[in-house]
Amino acid sequence: MYTAKGRLDANAMLKQYSPLVRRLAHQMIAKLPANVELDDLIQVGMIGLTDALTRFDTGQGVQFETFATQRIRGAMLDELRGADWMSRGNRKHQRDIEGAVHRLEQRLGRAPHESEIAKEMGITLTDYQDLLNKVRGTQLIYLEDMGGDEGDNDFLDRHVAEEGADPLARLNDYRMREALVEAIKNLPEREQFVMSMYYEQDMNLKEIAAVLGVTESRVCQLHSQSIARLRSKLRAW
Template identity: 80%
Template structure:
């Protein structure tokens, strides 16, 4: 889009590509803890979009959307690196949930219910569900397996950044997806729906909530619980 003087019309392009910013923010937010606000990611992403508009050179032979996606993601990652977005307490709570799930699976021979996990942890169901909301963004790969308990400074680059250009990462992702599909089959039915809609159909949490007719916070809880179960299943992968 160009102005009457033959220059790029930044206002029109920002309006056109704003949905891209929102889509990238929603994709990223589900991988992050609850203290990260979607509106903050979108705001930073718009700054990245503006930066992309000022730096884009059609002579580079790259489509603008591809170039903009990289700049938007980069802006979001820079913002996340600048904040204490994942505390050690959150990591500890993740491990406690997983330990309870693992112990109950060994004891019961099936996927434990939420009430059973809460009882195993010695807390009420309401407290457990609140905890699931707080640890939103738990990952399938164990942080401590890669960096130890002293920290994980490049975690964002490995798990949130776009590695589509890395052949080894693509192969690893393909194998992980195969293992993931098998593990998902053993999830409780509603959690299977959540994971399928999120990972297979690329739906965000708000869209999934509308389909299931529950609140977005409830979808976050189901997603976190599913991830905890899958981490246990894939621990030796």
């Protein structure tokens, strides 16, 4: 699409290729932690599309869509790498909780109770529940976890690659989903309800609290504790 002066019509191109941005965002977010917002990826992707319009040169011998796809995905990846989703202190708290959960599961052969986790960490139940509220931004997978044990800095790029690009990655994703489903089945019943309502039924904390007859703060605690249990299982996987 060109203007009367033979230049790319930016407005028309943005309208035509905005569905491409949404498609790439949906592909990417399907493999990212739940607290990464789709709208944020789309917004950043539109910036990448605008950048592609500015930089595109027909003399390069590539189609605009191919060039734009690279710029859009690059913008999204840069945003993900630069985002700090949780403070270092809270991440440490989360890993401390995960460690206590893992040790207790090994000793007890079952999901430990909150009071048992608190005792294992050497703190009171009240302090433990306060910690659960502090780590409410917890993710199933931290972006820095995607670096691998040997400094594989390209893991994030490969993990959110285009669908079908890497058969081995697709197989690993399938196994991860299977492991996650099995781990959720082993959660305490109330935590299973919370995870189902939050992730499958898209209910917010207030709605879940009303169903369970508890406070929103309590739902937050149950959610954080569920994630700690799941991460402990998935680390072993």
